[in-house]
Amino acid sequence: MTRSLSQEANTGATAPLLRAVNLTKTYAMGEETVRALDGVSLTITSGEYVAIMGPSGSGKSTMMNLIGALDVPTSGELFIDNRNIATLDSDELADLRNRQIGFVFQQFNLLARTSALQQVMLPLSYAAVPPADAEKVARARLEQLGLGDRLQHHPRQLSGGQQQRVAIARALANNPKILLADEPTGALDSKTSVEIMRLFTDLNRQGITVILVTHEAEIAAWARRRIVFRDGRVIEDAVQSPVWDAGAAVAGALP
Amino acid sequence: MSIWESFKIALNALRTNLMRAILTTLGIVIGVASVIILVSVGNGATHEVDKQINSLGTSMLVIFAGSSRVMGRSAGANTDIPLSEGDLVAVRDKVAGVSAIAGQLSDSAAVVNGSANWITQVSGIHAEYNQVRDWPVESGRELNAADIRSAGRVALIGQTVAKELFAGDSPLGAAVRIKNVPFEIVGVLSRKGQSSMGRDQDDTVLIPMTTARNRVVGKSGVQNDQVGNLYAKIDSSSDIAQAQEEIESVLRQRRRSGANAEDSFSVRNLAEMMRARTEVLSTLSYLLAATSAISLIVGGIGIMNIMLVSVTERTREIGLRMAVGGRRRDILTQFLVEAVTLCLLGGLIGSALGVVIAAAIAYAADWPVSVSPDVLIMSMTAAAATGIIFGYFPARRAALLNPIDALRSE
Numbered sequence: 001m002t003r004s005l006s007q008e009a010n011t012g013a014t015a016p017l018l019r020a021v022n023l024t025k026t027y028a029m030g031e032e033t034v035r036a037l038d039g040v041s042l043t044i045t046s047g048e049y050v051a052i053m054g055p056s057g058s059g060k061s062t063m064m065n066l067i068g069a070l071d072v073p074t075s076g077e078l079f080i081d082n083r084n085i086a087t088l089d090s091d092e093l094a095d096l097r098n099r100q101i102g103f104v105f106q107q108f109n110l111l112a113r114t115s116a117l118q119q120v121m122l123p124l125s126y127a128a129v130p131p132a133d134a135e136k137v138a139r140a141r142l143e144q145l146g147l148g149d150r151l152q153h154h155p156r157q158l159s160g161g162q163q164q165r166v167a168i169a170r171a172l173a174n175n176p177k178i179l180l181a182d183e184p185t186g187a188l189d190s191k192t193s194v195e196i197m198r199l200f201t202d203l204n205r206q207g208i209t210v211i212l213v214t215h216e217a218e219i220a221a222w223a224r225r226r227i228v229f230r231d232g233r234v235i236e237d238a239v240q241s242p243v244w245d246a247g248a249a250v251a252g253a254l255p
Numbered sequence: 256m257s258i259w260e261s262f263k264i265a266l267n268a269l270r271t272n273l274m275r276a277i278l279t280t281l282g283i284v285i286g287v288a289s290v291i292i293l294v295s296v297g298n299g300a301t302h303e304v305d306k307q308i309n310s311l312g313t314s315m316l317v318i319f320a321g322s323s324r325v326m327g328r329s330a331g332a333n334t335d336i337p338l339s340e341g342d343l344v345a346v347r348d349k350v351a352g353v354s355a356i357a358g359q360l361s362d363s364a365a366v367v368n369g370s371a372n373w374i375t376q377v378s379g380i381h382a383e384y385n386q387v388r389d390w391p392v393e394s395g396r397e398l399n400a401a402d403i404r405s406a407g408r409v410a411l412i413g414q415t416v417a418k419e420l421f422a423g424d425s426p427l428g429a430a431v432r433i434k435n436v437p438f439e440i441v442g443v444l445s446r447k448g449q450s451s452m453g454r455d456q457d458d459t460v461l462i463p464m465t466t467a468r469n470r471v472v473g474k475s476g477v478q479n480d481q482v483g484n485l486y487a488k489i490d491s492s493s494d495i496a497q498a499q500e501e502i503e504s505v506l507r508q509r510r511r512s513g514a515n516a517e518d519s520f521s522v523r524n525l526a527e528m529m530r531a532r533t534e535v536l537s538t539l540s541y542l543l544a545a546t547s548a549i550s551l552i553v554g555g556i557g558i559m560n561i562m563l564v565s566v567t568e569r570t571r572e573i574g575l576r577m578a579v580g581g582r583r584r585d586i587l588t589q590f591l592v593e594a595v596t597l598c599l600l601g602g603l604i605g606s607a608l609g610v611v612i613a614a615a616i617a618y619a620a621d622w623p624v625s626v627s628p629d630v631l632i633m634s635m636t637a638a639a640a641t642g643i644i645f646g647y648f649p650a651r652r653a654a655l656l657n658p659i660d661a662l663r664s665e
Contacts, residue, residue, distance in 0.1 A: 065659050068578070070577075070578065070658045070659050070662075071658075071659055090582070090583055091582045091583070091584075094577065094580050094581060094582040094583075094585075095580065095582070097577075097578060097579065097580050098579065098580020099580070103578045103579065105662075109571065109574075109575045109578075109662070111572055111575070112271070112572075113267065113271050114267070122576070122579055123579040123580050125256045125257075125260055126256055126576075126579060126580040126581050126582070126585060127580060128256070131260065170579065173579075174580070
């Protein structure tokens with residue numbers, strides 16, 4: 001904790017949940033080497049509500065893969081919950097994803113012909129939770145997200161918004177510290193998008209760290225902090241006043 | 256994730272592509288079914304031969320007369336001497352292990368009962384014949400020494416002859432004519448079944464040796480003391496191979512054969528020869544089973560192929576599983592379990608099919624078949640092993656996918 005960047009909003013009492021130090025990531029693309037991340041340093045503390053923005057090719061997806069422990073950096077250090085992911089092997093990375101990170105994807109990524117309950121039980125069974133307990137937890141998560149009457153439904157029998165809520169319930173199954181959402185409303189209409197964003201906001205209020213990766217300004221506007229990537233670097237990192245907090249007029253405009 | 260959970264996932268995955276799963280596992284089905292059929296039929300045949308060996312009479316030696324032939328030519332002068340009563344006595348008296356001995360001089364003849372007429376094998380025998388052959392009478396009495404001495408016109412008939420000539424009536428005491436000589440039936444032999452050559456042993460009539468020589472076996476040049484073939488029962492405490500050597504040496508002395516001359520007789524241990532043939536038979540059936548096991552390999556390649564397709568189709572699912580915490584070995588296990596489940600499914604269908612077809616063969620061909628549980632266990636194990644061996648490569652490919660690429664695939 002020697003270097004502590006962008007902690008304007010928080011006091012030093014909160015330990016950084018995520019700390020990137022001079023991160024680089026390069027890919028070999030044929031003859032050329034592409035520098036997807038070029039010396040990124042940032043810190044995210046527990047309980048933050050962050051939007052990572054940038055056009056395609058800006059490095060935001062690469063950053064998301066690293067934050068999600070799906071990939072390891074070429075150089076630099078990335079601490080998630082005080083563990084340097086560059087030093088972890090494949091099983092330890094899987095374990096970190098399983099327990100600390102909940103993924104939400106643009107295309108929901110639900111398993112076909114699998115009930116909502118089974119979908120949410122999946123991370124629990126990889127955590128070796130006994131099936132009976134896993135079912136109890138999964139049921140609770142789905143009920144919490146208003147899907148108590150959809151437990152046995154398959155993805156095909158659910159609307160887009162419901163599917164995304166099942167995916168969020170799955171992301172929350174193991175009580176992770178970070179909810180990492182990649183264009184979570186990209187496949188939804190605007191009304192449903194607002195519902196989903198409200199859900200993220202509620203979850204953040206309950207204490208979970210939410211990181212949105214998006215290129216849509218409207219979605220990013222829900223977060224309290226905005227980090228903008230361009231050409232593999234952070235070009236903007238600012239605290240903002242989220243839409244839902246911007247006063248009665250705006251709040252009243254929301255459905 | 257436990258194996259049981261993986262198994263449930265595998266069943267679900269197979270159910271979504273049921274037709275494909277069944278077609279894929281057809282190779283395993285055929286492999287397992289044919290292994291079971293071949294081994295079962297082979298086992299049945301072996302049991303049948305064992306039964307025949309027992310019907311021959313245990314520890315029995317047969318002495319055949321006749322010139323031994325070399326390349327189709329008679330192997331020398333004086334090699335065509337039939338076995339005689341003297342030979343019988345010499346073997347009985349000089350060979351220690353012989354507990355009973357009887358000749359059998361056979362010819363084919365028509366047996367007539369009123370209007371019924373049946374051509375069968377008529378054999379002249381000695382009194383100890385039934386004992387030597389382990390072949391008691393079912394009703395009536397055996398032929399005794401007095402019958403032989405007096406050349407009595409008495410006969411024992413086999414079950415087939417009894418059925419053909421008397422059709423359910425009791426033949427005891429009835430008179431039949433063999434070559435116009437009347438005989439009284441004094442006994443009916445118990446059922447003996449087929450010989451190793453497939454001949455019906457119950458299709459026979461036994462009469463005293465003396466009567467046969469004088470009146471029935473009308474071959475030209477029948478010597479007045481010839482006895483056909485000799486059957487010698489060897490004491491269970493004696494070494495049958497040693498008895499065989501002693502018999503050979505006694506007969507050689509009697510015939511004054513030179514040390515290097517060809518024998519004009521042969522002593523055979525039929526049970527031994529049959530056992531050797533059985534071994535060839537069962538080796539053959541296992542060889543056939545092994546050949547059909549090759550279809551398991553072909554089936555395994557089919558499994559591997561479809562599992563590779565499945566891994567490609569489900570790349571995104573694999574990525575998702577990795578993202579929510581599935582480790583490489585979880586993915587490996589999942590696909591291995593799926594391949595093994597597929598093979599066991601084929602094994603189950605194949606076993607059922609094999610048992611049904613084996614039973615159908617048993618019924619239709621009247622061929623003995625025995626399905627042993629060993630074969631079922633063995634073929635299910637082979638099916639599971641096929642799943643592991645051929646499922647490993649696709650499963651490994653799935654496990655080694657990069658989670659990011661997998662998630663991003665379409």
